Amino acid sequence: SKKAFIFDLDGVIVDTAKYHFLAWQKLAQELGIEFTPEHNEELKGVSRVRSLEIILALGNVTATDAEKEQWLYQKNQDYLAYIENMDASEILPGVLPILEYIKAKGQWIALGSASKNARPILEKVNIMHLFDAIVDGNDVSNAKPDPEVFVRAAQLLGATNENAIVFEDSVAGIQAANIAHMTSIGIGDAKILHEAQFNFNDFTFIEPSFIDSLLN
Ligand code: G16
Ligand code: MG
Secondary structure (H helix, E strand, C coil): CCCEEEECCECCCECCHHHHHHHHHHHHHHCCCCCCHHHHHCCCCCCHHHHHHHHHHHCCCCCCHHHHHHHHHHHHHHHHHHHCCCCHHHECCCHHHHHHHHHHCCCEEEEECCCCCHHHHHHHCCCHHHCCEEECCCCCCCCCCCCHHHHHHHHHHCCCHHHEEEEECCHHHHHHHHHCCCEEEEECCCCCCCCCCEEECCHHHCCHHHHHHCCC
16 A cells, blocks of 8 residues: 655755754854763754753753743844755765655655754755645644654544654654654664664665665
8 A cells, every 4th residue: 555755854865953053053152061972962853942951951051931932032043044045966875766766656745844944845846836735843742752743744644654654854753753663764874773674875876776675
């Protein structure tokens, strides 16, 4: 039967992590908190609010809700400025051919992202038309590893969880897919993503024959 191929956004389709990093680093600097690329790893796949909590904890900074609100707003404004000029050249290597192959095979394609900026990014990199369903940070109340974002995507398409396949670069996202009994495919370091059923360093390692093998 027809499968639902669900893609995470940041770290799978595009490398927006670098822009999140620059925007968080600017805020951290203003707050006198040291924030390194290593620290940034902990923010991958994590919600905006949780990301701020992690950064404040790094610097032992306590703040009022109003301050946090202001900082989240400021971080997002800076992030929006960084992604303003994104275009199709920022789609990660190998992603487009695989999306097009899945499409040509008549299968469903969905987005399952924690980001509230997912839709404008898909527009900028010009692949919105390839998606049959989009579930992002605006649509869900539970963050990965809760599988809500992926379960809703499958539901929108009318696919069972067992007929859903998830591409993820974060540990929390792989755990979410596994909890939902979906097929989990890690994109990135196999040591970090060891809970994934399959792993590829990036999409250039995914052959059409691998996609075919999932269509049973
Ligand atoms: C992502 C990133 C996270 C980011 C989150 C929320 O999602 O990996 O680092 O904190 O979205 O993003 P925003 O501030 O744009 O709402 P994913 O799930 O696509 O990897
Ligand atoms: Mg991701």
